[in-house]
Amino acid sequence: MIEYFNEYIIVLIALLICVIMSIIRVVRGPTAPDRIVGLDTINTIVISSMVIFGAAFREVIYIDVAIVYALLSFISTLFIAKYLEGGDY
Amino acid sequence: MLGLIVDVIIYIFLIIGVFFNFLAGFGLLRFPDVYTRLHAGTKCTTFGSIFITGSVIILGLKMWYLGSADGSVLAIHTAGALIAILLTNPTGAHAIARAAHRSGVKPVAAIVDGLDEMNKKTIKKPNEKKEVKK
Numbered sequence: 001m002i003e004y005f006n007e008y009i010i011v012l013i014a015l016l017i018c019v020i021m022s023i024i025r026v027v028r029g030p031t032a033p034d035r036i037v038g039l040d041t042i043n044t045i046v047i048s049s050m051v052i053f054g055a056a057f058r059e060v061i062y063i064d065v066a067i068v069y070a071l072l073s074f075i076s077t078l079f080i081a082k083y084l085e086g087g088d089y
Numbered sequence: 090m091l092g093l094i095v096d097v098i099i100y101i102f103l104i105i106g107v108f109f110n111f112l113a114g115f116g117l118l119r120f121p122d123v124y125t126r127l128h129a130g131t132k133c134t135t136f137g138s139i140f141i142t143g144s145v146i147i148l149g150l151k152m153w154y155l156g157s158a159d160g161s162v163l164a165i166h167t168a169g170a171l172i173a174i175l176l177t178n179p180t181g182a183h184a185i186a187r188a189a190h191r192s193g194v195k196p197v198a199a200i201v202d203g204l205d206e207m208n209k210k211t212i213k214k215p216n217e218k219k220e221v222k223k
Contacts, residue, residue: 007100011141014107021114025126033123033189040181041117041130044174045110048138051170055145058159063145063166067173074177081181081188 008056015049036080043073095151102144109137122197123189131182135174142171 019042026038047070054062116129145167152160190204 007103011103011107015110018110018114021118022130025117031123031194033185033192033194034126036185037123037126037130038117040178040185041113041134044131044134044138044178045113047170047174048106048110048134048141051142051145051167054167055148055163058163060159060162060166063163063170066170067166070170070173070177074181077181078184081184084188085191 003058004056005058008052011052012049012056015045015052018045019049032084036077036084039080040073040077043069043077047073092151092155095147099144099147099151102140102147106137106139106141106144109133109140113137123194124186124196127182127186127189131178135178138174138178139171142167142174146171 022038022041022045026035026042029035029038047066050062050066050069054060054066110133113130113133116133117126120126120129146164149160149162149164149167153164154160195202
């Protein structure tokens with residue numbers, strides 16, 4: 001039986017609702033930058049929820065995953081923005 | 090007594106962080122424009138993530154104070170995650186806003202576009218500048 005702490009699980013469920021609200025914007029967005037704003041918001045919420053997950057199960061490895069996810073999602077956001085901007089690169 | 094006060098501080102930080110993340114999702118649904126959605130979706134998540142990671146840092150310091158060896162590792166790695174969020178999130182938002190303006194998306198109710206006028210006056214278009222380099 002893995003022990004966990006209930007208050008952080010409640011916070012995780014609340015963050016899941018925020019992710020669902022952002023996914024609605026990604027699906028409905030009229031232009032391409034709207035969808036990218038939704039994706040960027042989802043990335044940040046996923047980082048903070050990974051930190052909460054690591055605190056809920058008292059495991060440090062999830063927080064390391066959060067750091068790597070932050071850096072990789074930053075690079076992907078920069079490249080999608082560069083692609084939207086047009087021109088040759 | 091000290092542990093109770095620290096627990097209350099951790100819960101208050103968690104509530105503030107979840108509230109601001111919820112505001113980010115709500116503003117992303119309700120605002121009419123790319124730039125206002127960017128305003129809601131980036132600033133609120135940055136502020137909320139600062140408070141959520143801050144609560145986990147305080148939790149790690151409390152565990153370290155109570156004699157657990159995992160607490161210091163938890164606090165230091167969470168501080169690394171906080172620094173990563175603080176460095177990358179505003180930079181990504183700035184890149185998205187610049188790309189949206191250059192790809193031709195206008196603000197909804199705007200009459201005067203000052204950035205566009207300034208680009209026409211002083212700076213050449215970025216595509217022309219790259220052709221000069223070749």
